Amino acid sequence: METIKQIIKDITLITEPSLEKLASHFKEIHYPKGHLLFRQHEVDRTVYFIKSGMARAYYRTEESDVTFWFGKEGNSVFSYNSYINQTPGYESIALLEDSILYRIEHHQLESLYTTDINIANWGRKLIEKEIIMVEERLISKLLLNASERYKNLMDHYPELLQRVQLNYIASYLGITPVSLSRIRAEIR
Template sequence: MEKILGIFDKFPFLSDNAKAGFLSNLEKVEFSKGELLEKEGEVSQYLYYFLEGAARSYYNRNNRDITVSFTLEGEFVTAMHSFITRKPSYENIETLEKSQAYRISHATMEKMFENFPETERAYRMILEEYYIVLEEQQIFSKFKSARERYLELMEYRPKIIQKASVGHIASYLDMSIETLSRIRAKI
């Protein structure tokens, strides 16, 4: 239970009632390695908070999957476009290892906003963090060399290198496995 209380570290402004209401609406879920939390073509129903484990978000394009982000312990994840718009997702979210998470449904979140308006601010902060990560990733892939991208990943998110496959990392960094292997050999 103590680990889940870390969910509130980013939201110190939440009242004790809002925290209790939020906790009472969370559902603990466990996933095996390779399990899909979200699937393209389906509407995203849940926002997940990872207690343990890791996941990756990816799209399918021309019979190839393209990794766009990773989720680690203490982070939120969902197929955000689908979760917000209530339209089918283009995205898949797959666990990279055995994982534990808490989830809350979109409908329950809406009720939380009505009952505890300050939770809407917390949700906005989650959305802002998601947007910043996406923008940084876009800049990261367009303006930095392959070597710079890998070095930054090593510096800022080293757990990804430990948990993800070489193919997933190469896809995320927008390079071939061969290029990634050459970079790693020189470091």
């Protein structure tokens, strides 16, 4: 389990006074498996970091849920639309395990950004890293076939295969659970 200070430092280097100031604004909270951090079509400008546990982001359609993100220890969790535009998010984010999170409200971060350039630069690096992760997921969906996406998942995020239901993984890969079973059998 990572402390909030370690999670902050993993994003980018930050001076000790700024680290202390930023860390002091986070509150540690515990939620059970299944808890919804964000609800589709609602505005919520809270930012979380996962100390322990797993989360998934999904979009609910009339037919099914489409999973497009998993978060684990050290990851940030927030609704981009709500956070940046103050508009309803398109996703729901649910916890897949009992989880411990660090929480800070957007208005607290904004206040820290305007009073401490080191924290403002830290926030910029956080968003830059999020953009890169979104781009990597998009490129994977566009350029790799289902087997390649699964192998990529195995290589880069093997813990997901142990901690996440296969139907969520299939949805994340953009395939049916039957296709996922076939791919897994071929790889063995």
